[in-house]
Amino acid sequence: MFLVEQVKVSERSPPVTCLLHGPSGSGKTALAATIGIDSDFPYIKIVSAEAMNGLQESKKCAHITKVFEDAYKSPQSIVILDDIERLLEYTEIGPRFSNEILQTLLNFLKQSPPEGSKLLVIGTTSEVTFLKAVGLRKAFSVTYSSPLLRTEDANKVLKQLNVFSEDDIEEASKALNDIPIKQLYFLIEMAARRDGRSKETIYTRKEKLSITHFLDCLEEVTEDI
Numbered sequence: 001m002f003l004v005e006q007v008k009v010s011e012r013s014p015p016v017t018c019l020l021h022g023p024s025g026s027g028k029t030a031l032a033a034t035i036g037i038d039s040d041f042p043y044i045k046i047v048s049a050e051a052m053n054g055l056q057e058s059k060k061c062a063h064i065t066k067v068f069e070d071a072y073k074s075p076q077s078i079v080i081l082d083d084i085e086r087l088l089e090y091t092e093i094g095p096r097f098s099n100e101i102l103q104t105l106l107n108f109l110k111q112s113p114p115e116g117s118k119l120l121v122i123g124t125t126s127e128v129t130f131l132k133a134v135g136l137r138k139a140f141s142v143t144y145s146s147p148l149l150r151t152e153d154a155n156k157v158l159k160q161l162n163v164f165s166e167d168d169i170e171e172a173s174k175a176l177n178d179i180p181i182k183q184l185y186f187l188i189e190m191a192a193r194r195d196g197r198s199k200e201t202i203y204t205r206k207e208k209l210s211i212t213h214f215l216d217c218l219e220e221v222t223e224d225i
């Protein structure tokens with residue numbers, strides 16, 4: 001929430017910009033959304049590849065422009081640029097991306113909002129090297145790396161979720177290291193299915209998850225990688 005406070009006290013200047021980078025599924029979008037929800041800003045908008053699906057390049061630029069222009073009408077706003085590499089239509093093979101969308105984003109990251117309007121831009125990416133190569137990374141004033149879960153982090157998440165018995169929480173977390181939080185949820189849900197239970201039953205803590213099934217699922221998923 002430091003970022004939100006920084007926007008509130010900022011004088012008229014370029015927008016406060018923060019890039020969250022890290023592996024896919026490590027919680028970047030969730031963190032950006034939480035910052036938006038916890039702020040009391042009247043305008044919060046997520047620009048995502050899903051929302052622009054099927055649009056031509058020029059229409060995508062127009063969509064992004066509209067989001068920023070609407071933000072400028074609000075005294076305090078947050079624009080989340082989710083999965084920037086996907087917004088830029090980046091493909092590793094080639095590599096290819098949309099220069100028109102890149103220039104549109106660079107323009108809004110550098111441009112000062114009009115007087116009376118304060119803006120926080122949060123970008124997320126799993127492809128920070130690509131962003132660096134096209135000059136987008138340095139357009140953000142702050143960068144934050146979203147980490148994988150280590151054993152002690154997994155332990156905290158499992159304690160909160162409370163899907164295992166106490167002893168099993170310790171055993172499960174010892175088996176986990178350096179995994180994205182999304183993969184932890186995936187494993188829990190996979191183990192629940194194998195147990196013949198719905199994920200709702202597990203998450204609502206009506207029944208505990210079998211550690212044996214969980215560890216089997218972990219082994220299978222790790223083998224697949």
Ligand SMILES: Nc1ncnc2c1ncn2[C@@H]1O[C@H](COP(=O)(O)OP(=O)(O)OP(=O)(O)O)[C@@H](O)[C@H]1O
Binds near residue numbers: 026182
């Ligand atoms: N702090 C958290 N506590 C609980 N669940 C979380 C947390 N952060 C993320 N999650 C969950 O983990 C999953 C993945 O999170 P998210 O989509 O934010 O990752 P991401 O890094 O943006 O992934 P991608 O790069 O693939 O878009 C989501 O289902 C989300 O609800």
